[in-house]
Amino acid sequence: MQLFLDGSDINKIRKYCELGLIDGVTTNPSIILKSGKNMIEVISELAGIVSGSVSAEVSALDSDTMVQEGIKLAEIAENVTVKLPITWDGLKACKTLSNKGISVNMTLCFSSSQALLAAKAGAEYVSPFIGRLDDLNLEGIDLISDIKLIYSNYKFSTKILAASIRTVNHVKQCACFGADVATIPLDIFEKLVKHPLTDSGLSQFTADWEKTGQSII
Ligand code: E4P
Numbered sequence: 001m002q003l004f005l006d007g008s009d010i011n012k013i014r015k016y017c018e019l020g021l022i023d024g025v026t027t028n029p030s031i032i033l034k035s036g037k038n039m040i041e042v043i044s045e046l047a048g049i050v051s052g053s054v055s056a057e058v059s060a061l062d063s064d065t066m067v068q069e070g071i072k073l074a075e076i077a078e079n080v081t082v083k084l085p086i087t088w089d090g091l092k093a094c095k096t097l098s099n100k101g102i103s104v105n106m107t108l109c110f111s112s113s114q115a116l117l118a119a120k121a122g123a124e125y126v127s128p129f130i131g132r133l134d135d136l137n138l139e140g141i142d143l144i145s146d147i148k149l150i151y152s153n154y155k156f157s158t159k160i161l162a163a164s165i166r167t168v169n170h171v172k173q174c175a176c177f178g179a180d181v182a183t184i185p186l187d188i189f190e191k192l193v194k195h196p197l198t199d200s201g202l203s204q205f206t207a208d209w210e211k212t213g214q215s216i217i
Contacts, residue, residue, distance in 0.1 A: 004183035024052035026183040047077035057083035066093035098122030115147040119156035129164035
């Protein structure tokens with residue numbers, strides 16, 4: 001499973017990219033608002049740091065303007081993926097942009113039927129929002145497994161980009177159910193390595209090693 005970071009904190013994204021663990025980045029209008037920065041500048045900077053896909057979302061609601069915005073966003077860098085909402089206008093714009101060879105991520109996916117349409121429209125990615133479904137007391141992860149089944153039944157190449165991830169357990173579930181990508185907020189990403197038994201085990205091994213009086217280098 002590829003790991004994307006869901007955010008725009010340039011310093012932290014650079015740090016984890018340098019570790020070689022990050023395959024891409026996703027943004028949305030709320031993330032851009034929180035950054036307080038100009039969207040074009042943020043996307044341009046992120047696209048220079050990350051070698052993989054960087055999703056940038058259009059603001060228009062009609063397909064013609066979505067296409068114009070999408071072309072402008074795609075011109076920022078080769079690795080920009082244009083993010084479009086799953087509406088009829090979004091699907092129409094997806095078809096147009098995909099036919100031009102532009103990578104599209106269909107976002108705000110909450111049902112398998114929407115994911116089916118995204119694949120038919122030629123999207124490179126579909127983004128099911130599992131956390132927001134959980135917020136409604138639904139099993140968000142079920143949507144990942146349903147889309148996985150549908151895409152494998154018909155051999156669609158659209159990748160499942162699990163979004164709206166709120167917990168470490170969501171990341172595990174996405175991997176178990178075969179999501180192609182999980183886009184993870186930085187605070188959750190930083191928790192992935194943590195385990196109290198790792199910390200206590202390491203403390204004990206370090207203390208015992210010191211008692212041996214040995215050194216390796
Ligand atoms: C990413 O592509 C999505 O926009 C993001 O994961 C949404 O997350 P949220 O539901 O926590 O806002």
